[in-house]
Amino acid sequence: MRQRQKLNNRKLPRRPLALYGVRGLLSFYLAGCLSLAAWAAPTGRVDVLRGQADKRLPGVVQWEAVQPGDKLEEGTTVRTGDQSELQILTGRGHRFVVKSATLFELTSLQDDQTKGRLETGRVLSKVKRLREKEQFSIQTPAAVCAVRGTEFETAAGERGTWVFVYRGVVGVMASGAGGETALRAGQMTAVHDGTIELPRPIPQQGLSGRDSALARDARHEVALDMTRNQVIAAAAEERRLAEYQEGKSMTDVEGKRVRLEEYIVRSAPNQFKLVVLNERAQSQLDYFYYKGTFNKDLPTDLSVALKDLSGKIGASAPEYYLTAYEMAQSNTQDSVHDTATGGHLVKVTQDGEGNYILSDPSDPDNTRTIEAAELQTDVNNEISYKIYNPLTDSFSVVSEAQKDASNQFGVYLPENETYRDLVPADTIWKTRFNTYEHALNNVVKMSYAKSSGITNVLASAQDASWTYAGGFYFPVVTTVAGQIDSIVTNYYGDGTFESYRTVLIDDNGAVAPTSAFSGVSTGSAYRGELLKWNYEQQVTASEFEGRKIDLVVEPKIFIKSGLIQ
Numbered sequence: 001m002r003q004r005q006k007l008n009n010r011k012l013p014r015r016p017l018a019l020y021g022v023r024g025l026l027s028f029y030l031a032g033c034l035s036l037a038a039w040a041a042p043t044g045r046v047d048v049l050r051g052q053a054d055k056r057l058p059g060v061v062q063w064e065a066v067q068p069g070d071k072l073e074e075g076t077t078v079r080t081g082d083q084s085e086l087q088i089l090t091g092r093g094h095r096f097v098v099k100s101a102t103l104f105e106l107t108s109l110q111d112d113q114t115k116g117r118l119e120t121g122r123v124l125s126k127v128k129r130l131r132e133k134e135q136f137s138i139q140t141p142a143a144v145c146a147v148r149g150t151e152f153e154t155a156a157g158e159r160g161t162w163v164f165v166y167r168g169v170v171g172v173m174a175s176g177a178g179g180e181t182a183l184r185a186g187q188m189t190a191v192h193d194g195t196i197e198l199p200r201p202i203p204q205q206g207l208s209g210r211d212s213a214l215a216r217d218a219r220h221e222v223a224l225d226m227t228r229n230q231v232i233a234a235a236a237e238e239r240r241l242a243e244y245q246e247g248k249s250m251t252d253v254e255g256k257r258v259r260l261e262e263y264i265v266r267s268a269p270n271q272f273k274l275v276v277l278n279e280r281a282q283s284q285l286d287y288f289y290y291k292g293t294f295n296k297d298l299p300t301d302l303s304v305a306l307k308d309l310s311g312k313i314g315a316s317a318p319e320y321y322l323t324a325y326e327m328a329q330s331n332t333q334d335s336v337h338d339t340a341t342g343g344h345l346v347k348v349t350q351d352g353e354g355n356y357i358l359s360d361p362s363d364p365d366n367t368r369t370i371e372a373a374e375l376q377t378d379v380n381n382e383i384s385y386k387i388y389n390p391l392t393d394s395f396s397v398v399s400e401a402q403k404d405a406s407n408q409f410g411v412y413l414p415e416n417e418t419y420r421d422l423v424p425a426d427t428i429w430k431t432r433f434n435t436y437e438h439a440l441n442n443v444v445k446m447s448y449a450k451s452s453g454i455t456n457v458l459a460s461a462q463d464a465s466w467t468y469a470g471g472f473y474f475p476v477v478t479t480v481a482g483q484i485d486s487i488v489t490n491y492y493g494d495g496t497f498e499s500y501r502t503v504l505i506d507d508n509g510a511v512a513p514t515s516a517f518s519g520v521s522t523g524s525a526y527r528g529e530l531l532k533w534n535y536e537q538q539v540t541a542s543e544f545e546g547r548k549i550d551l552v553v554e555p556k557i558f559i560k561s562g563l564i565q
Contacts, residue, residue, distance in 0.1 A: 042109035043071040044088040044096070051100070059475025065168065074467025077105040080121070083236045090114055094136065097124035101233040107139075110263045115139065122155040127168070129226070143191035146171040146180070158227060164202055172196055222275050224328050224335050234288075235277055239263050243302055248555045251509040252550065253536050256280050260534075262557045269297040272306065274563075277554050285550050286331045286509065291295060293324040295343075303562030310525055311391065312429040313411055319405045321345055321431045329551060331536075334544045336498075342434025348390045350424040356390050358458040368458045373407050390428060393460055404475065417523035432457050434464075440498060442545040445469045445490075471492030484512045496542035504533045505552075527564065530555045 024269040053066040060077030062331060066078060072088060078098060080086050086098040088106070094114050098104050102121025107412060114136045116123065117163055128146050136147040140156040143163070151167040163204050165171055165187055171180040174194045183189055187199040222234045242263035252258050261277040273291040280286075298305050298320070305320035312318040321387065329336040347359045365528070374386040385403045387396050391411070398406040409422045422428070434457050437447040448464040450457045457463040470493025479486040486505040491497050504512040512533050520526050521528035539549040558564040 009088065018286055042091055042111075043104055044068040044090045046072065046086065047087060047089040047095070048085070048087035048517035050156070053084055053086040053098070066475055072106055074106055075102065077102045080230055083239070088199060089330070093128045095126040099233075100236045101229060108367040114218075118154055118156045120156050120159075120296050122153060124151070124153045126151050140191075141173055142194075143190075143196070144173045146173070153185075160190055162188065162190050164188045177269060179442070201243075219239075222287065222289055224330055224337060225452075225485050226284060226332065228332050231287055234260070235263075235275060238265050238267075238275060240268060241265050244513070244557050244561045246554055246560075247484050248507070248554065250507040250534065250552070252552055253503050253505050253509050253511065255509055258552055260552055262554060264557060264561050266298060267291060268293075270294045272298065272302060274557070274561075275306070276551060278550065278552055280550075284331070286329070286549050288329045288551050289327070290551070291326045292322050293322050293343075295321050296320065306562040307414065307562060310430075311431070313413065313426055314429075315427055317345055317347070321429075324433075329539060329549050331547060331549045334539075334541070334547055334549055335439075336539055336541075336549065337442070338437070340433035340436045342450070342456070343431050344434075346430050346432045346456075346458050348428040348430060350426075353422060358387060358390075360456045360458060363455050363457075366455050366458065368462065373403055388459075391422075391430070393432065395461060410445070412523060414523065419521065419523075432460065436460075436464075440541050443469075444528060445492060445496075445498065446473065451472045468492060469496060480511075482514055484514055484516070498539070498541040501538040503536050505536055506533060527559050530564070531559070 002465065046066055049066060049068045054063040054165060055066045055070070056063050056077045056079075057073060058068070058073060063079070066072075066086060072078065078086060078088070078104050080098050080100050082100055083221045084100050088096040088098065090096075090109050092109075092111060092114060094202045096104070099122040102123060103119040104121065104123055105117040105119070108118050112131070112134050116125075116138050118138055118140045123138065125136070125138060125147065129135060131149070136144045138147075139152065140161040142156070142161040144549055145152070145154055145163050147170050151168045152163075153164045153166070155162040155164075163183060163184055164172060165183045167185050169316060170183045171258075172183055172189060172195050173180045173189065174191050177194055177209075180420075181189065181196045181199065183199050186202055188202045189199050190193050191196045212413075220229055222238060226234065237302045239261075243263045244264040245262065247261045249259050257280065259279040261279075262275065264274050267273040271291060271293050272291060276288040291311070294305060296319075306439060308318035308320060309322065321343065324341045325339070325343075327336075327338040345361050347361055349357045349359075350372075352359055352373045356370045356372060358368045358370065370388045370390075371386075372388055374388075376384045376386055378384070383400045383404075385400065387398055387403070387406045388394075389409060391394070391409050396406065410419055411426070411428075412419050413420050434450040435448065438445050444467075446466065448460055448466040448467045450464050460466075471495040474491050475490050477486060477488050485501070487499060487501045489497055489499040504516075506512070515532070517526070517529055520529055535553045535555065537551050537553075539551075540547075555564060
């Protein structure tokens with residue numbers, strides 16, 4: 001039974017042989033060879049094959065597997081699977097690099113004319129210097145890209161076509177339209193709805209945290225507002241560069257089989273990104289990503305920076321801290337999206353009376369004192385206390401009897417792998433943000449921004465202006481006795497709600513008992529126990545109209561990367 005608690009906070013023609021003698025047969029053979037040479041269609045050769053690829057020959061309906069060294073006639077269509085790549089070398093020496101989840105036809109392989117048609121996916125074209133009057137082009141449903149000796153990449157999808165030029169010049173025309181736009185090295189453009197966007201520099205990864213879905217799609221980066229196939233294709237690209245990677249199949253808390261994939265990648269020199277994909281039957285795909293931007297470029301060993309992500313205890317400030325982050329959960333239809341900017345360090349100490357002193361290392365004048373337990377008295381003279389948690393920058397109201405226990409906050413000491421309560425002599429370093437926004441299906445449910453006159457937010461409740469859907473919200477928590485299974489539901493003033501069920505399960509979907517972690521007193525013991533379990537979170541909301549986002553995460557990648565110590 002759940003316990004309820006209110007809180008505050010993817011054929012040649014042949015001649016008859018009887019007309020020939022031996023010499024005739026020999027003559028026929030030679031003639032036949034000459035004839036074959038004359039009739040044979042131009043081909044390309046499979047030079048490199050990674051993963052799975054199929055081919056469909058001209059005039060044939062069935063698909064067959066591609067093998068390394070295969071000759072692919074003009075008119076052959078190829079398709080590649082997830083995490084696959086096919087490289088085709090033409091007789092002229094041009095090379096097509098067909099990326100994963102791509103459908104591509106070799107429409108012309110003539111000496112003077114090389115053409116391909118890209119239906120969906122991505123193809124990188126490496127074009128030799130063209131002879132006089134020689135042509136090379138890629139056509140998509142939305143555009144024609146004509147080349148003059150260059151290296152360029154074409155991507156086609158539901159939202160249009162993107163062209164990136166790395167060397168030389170490419171002329172781009174919208175299908176069915178006249179006029180050509182010249183793209184030079186370092187430029188890109190998008191073609192959609194018969195329109196060619198103005199050429200612009202190829203964006204550097206991570207320079208924009210809130211750019212368009214078009215640009216994110218072009219960078220092959222898992223993001224929100226993507227179809228299932230787009231997410232899977234983008235994840236395959238990102239995963240090639242992953243520094244940490246895990247995956248397995250298991251059973252979720254509802255008894256459904258789920259395939260779990262996780263990886264951590266550097267999306268920019270000063271960024272890391274954690275991505276989790278869950279695939280279930282009926283093509284169900286749920287995914288999650290968290291992208292953090294740090295104050296400086298990250299070290300070779302990523303765990304050095306990630307270990308202090310949640311804060312640091314000690315006299316010296318952490319070398320790495322977040323300046324912004326983006327978190328998203330989605331089932332390719334619904335989404336939860338959190339963003340924060342203006343990240344900075346806040347130093348927290350305690351004075352002789354147990355009050356918390358919050359200070360801004362970048363501005364000595366920016367300090368704030370917060371009472372650890374502020375006495376509250378209601379109209380009935382009933383006493384309660386407003387407790388400040390400096391680790392989460394949040395308040396809670398408790399009864400007088402709960403005061404002392406509620407004012408104890410556990411901290412982990414990595415140097416000796418032990419846990420203890422926070423003591424007055426401790427110095428804590430935490431990251432606070434100047435803006436924050438939480439949205440469901442692109443509808444902002446709550447947000448804050450630093451108040452006028454505030455340099456940096458020290459405590460969000462005092463230094464920022466908050467907004468809520470309908471003007472307010474209140475959270476309610478329910479837990480299952482004896483199990484690590486809880487639901488947090490936020491009810492908003494506009495009558496909407498969002499609910500998060502978080503449960504710890506084993507690979508068979510069995511829920512962890514609360515006793516699993518009893519007696520755990522060291523970091524190694526905690527990590528050892530945690531490796532037996534998986535997190536599962538189910539998100540429902542008024543905006544989802546009965547649907548849910550259902551994500552399972554294996555903690556192993558958190559431990560390997562240093563996110564959990």
